[in-house]
Amino acid sequence: MKHFEANFDGLVGPTHNYAGLSFGNVASLNNAAAISNPRAAAKQGLKKAKALADMGMVQGMLAPQERPDLHTLRRIGFSGTDAEVLNKAAKQAPALLRACCSASSMWTANAATVSPSADTHDGKLHFTPANLVDKLHRSIEPETTGNILAATFNNSRHFTHHQHLPEHNSFGDEGAANHTRLCKNYGNAGVELFVYGQEATNPAAPKPSKFPARQTLEASQAIARLHQLDDDNTVFISQNPNVIDQGVFHNDVIAVGNQNVLFYHEQAFLDTQSKLDEIKRKFGDSELHFIEVPTSKVAIQDAVKSYLFNTQIITLPSGEMAIIAPTNCQENEAVHAYLNEVVTLGSPIKQVNYFDVKQSMQNGGGPACLRLRVAMNDMELAAVNQHTLMNDALFTRLNAWVDKHYRDHLSVDDLADPQVLIESRTALDELTQIMKLGSVYQFQK
Numbered sequence: 001m002k003h004f005e006a007n008f009d010g011l012v013g014p015t016h017n018y019a020g021l022s023f024g025n026v027a028s029l030n031n032a033a034a035i036s037n038p039r040a041a042a043k044q045g046l047k048k049a050k051a052l053a054d055m056g057m058v059q060g061m062l063a064p065q066e067r068p069d070l071h072t073l074r075r076i077g078f079s080g081t082d083a084e085v086l087n088k089a090a091k092q093a094p095a096l097l098r099a100c101c102s103a104s105s106m107w108t109a110n111a112a113t114v115s116p117s118a119d120t121h122d123g124k125l126h127f128t129p130a131n132l133v134d135k136l137h138r139s140i141e142p143e144t145t146g147n148i149l150a151a152t153f154n155n156s157r158h159f160t161h162h163q164h165l166p167e168h169n170s171f172g173d174e175g176a177a178n179h180t181r182l183c184k185n186y187g188n189a190g191v192e193l194f195v196y197g198q199e200a201t202n203p204a205a206p207k208p209s210k211f212p213a214r215q216t217l218e219a220s221q222a223i224a225r226l227h228q229l230d231d232d233n234t235v236f237i238s239q240n241p242n243v244i245d246q247g248v249f250h251n252d253v254i255a256v257g258n259q260n261v262l263f264y265h266e267q268a269f270l271d272t273q274s275k276l277d278e279i280k281r282k283f284g285d286s287e288l289h290f291i292e293v294p295t296s297k298v299a300i301q302d303a304v305k306s307y308l309f310n311t312q313i314i315t316l317p318s319g320e321m322a323i324i325a326p327t328n329c330q331e332n333e334a335v336h337a338y339l340n341e342v343v344t345l346g347s348p349i350k351q352v353n354y355f356d357v358k359q360s361m362q363n364g365g366g367p368a369c370l371r372l373r374v375a376m377n378d379m380e381l382a383a384v385n386q387h388t389l390m391n392d393a394l395f396t397r398l399n400a401w402v403d404k405h406y407r408d409h410l411s412v413d414d415l416a417d418p419q420v421l422i423e424s425r426t427a428l429d430e431l432t433q434i435m436k437l438g439s440v441y442q443f444q445k
């Protein structure tokens, strides 16, 4: 049986826009009210996904969410026809309308936490959608995320889908963005690293003072229980609150792991040495590469701007590893120099490939944010909805679909236009047929 890691990228939705919704996410705030290009955003994402498929990786796509979210707007009291709901919300509560129009589900690293069958007691792959309670615009994602995951991984013999955690700050959960898995081979039991920003039930524990810590220890522990993980294969690590206050709103802005490589900034964690020792102990005998990037080489500001750590580290079919980086890393001198050096360090990382995902980067989402990792075997892959898997035909079809339905220019003021709602629903209705998802959206029920 073959084991590998698949990447499921979020297809960028037709309402991709810059609304400045994410306090603590520097790019989102800096680009508030800029004009977006949803068509280019979707195509940049598709191009990256297709390139990985062409490298021999298993690559899937996850459908976007229904936006504007009329269901939520009605739930909070806006009534009348769809056009009236949009119009009233735009006049009376423009910030709430913007929160209901974000295409933020594109960042599927925040869709869920995934534990592969090699790690879990019952030998199934476990998914828990993230509740994303810290941000209003993201807190409306989990239910539909659950529907989309269930329609994509639609086989109860292999896949277990849990409900998202209770919707309260005590259980603030941001999904795989705060989770990394180290393993020898993808089919071996691994060590799952859960990185949290605060402890909800221990006010004396360190936490940031300026920006929110979105992930709690309690949420991470709940996920580990739900996914039937053991103490032997989990490590809970506190993020350094000082870096959260400098814009590291998710751990995947400052650390990333793959197989026996952990790539992280020296300031990423608290109690770093004892945590690395614990990882080593739980990982077992074989070789482990800790690639620690010192501040003297890359300052936190440069890491946040360039997204050096929001890169994907992938294992190519040859067994060598490659870094998938945003072109922003080439544009930052210190970071580019570091990436030129990293391939010479004698670690499994042998190449760096750059992709332009600027439309997403401008909202604080790099290559790693755009994908959900699912380590699996070929039997499990056969049980996945095959219409979600990237290949020449799906790539051509989705690009044509984007060309047909997406605008190349969208401002936050356009979001109240009923025509945007019609375009978006028409596009998504067609998408559910292309990807054979059934009725995953409210407007289809």
Ligand SMILES: NCCC[C@H](NC(=O)CCC(=O)O)C(=O)O
Pocket (backbone or CB within 6 Å): 017, 018, 019, 020, 021, 022, 025, 028, 029, 102, 104, 107, 109, 110, 135, 138, 177, 250, 363, 364, 365, 366, 369
């Ligand atoms: N993993 C990357 C997530 C980026 C995402 N940005 C946003 O939602 C910005 C949306 C806006 O401001 O329009 C976030 O902060 O959760």
